[in-house]
Amino acid sequence: MIQETGRIIEIKEINGEKTVVVECISKSACKSCSSNDNCGVGVVAKGLTNRAHHLSMPYKQGMEINESIELFIENKDIVKSSMIVYIIPLLLFVSGCSISYLFTNNEPLVIAISLLSLFIGTLIAKAVSSKLYPNNSISKLISTK
Known part of the structure; x- marks a missing residue:
């Protein structure tokens, strides 16, 4: 199971149903390695910025803007x-x-x-x-x- 942490950035209503927009930031693992200065992949990863992904999810009672939530994929x-x-x-x-x-x-x-x-x-x-x-x-x- 993959687990990712996201942040609720918006709560909106679409077709009578409440949904939340969750923002997840993808980060390169190469930035944390101790030898990333000497590695070609690490040098390329430094040039890339973190990307934000927005997902629409069904609203659950108690969700609030700027709240962190855990997302799971089987x-x-x-x-x-x-x-x-x-x-x-x-x-x-x-x-x-x-x-x-x-x-x-x-x-x-x-x-x-x-x-x-x-x-x-x-x-x-x-x-x-x-x-x-x-x-x-x-x-x-x-x-x-």
């Missing part, structure tokens, strides 16, 4: 979405590469077909993920404490 949802995002494009890429190599030995053509297969796999993954996780269902995956 492991099964993380695994399911990761499988969609990584496995579908990868399988289509490998399939496109293998099948195109069977029919031609022209390397630039094999590369082009492989990249086209990867692009198609990405589009399919996007379509599948939007069917499984529409925007209004995201808040149901994240629970608060």
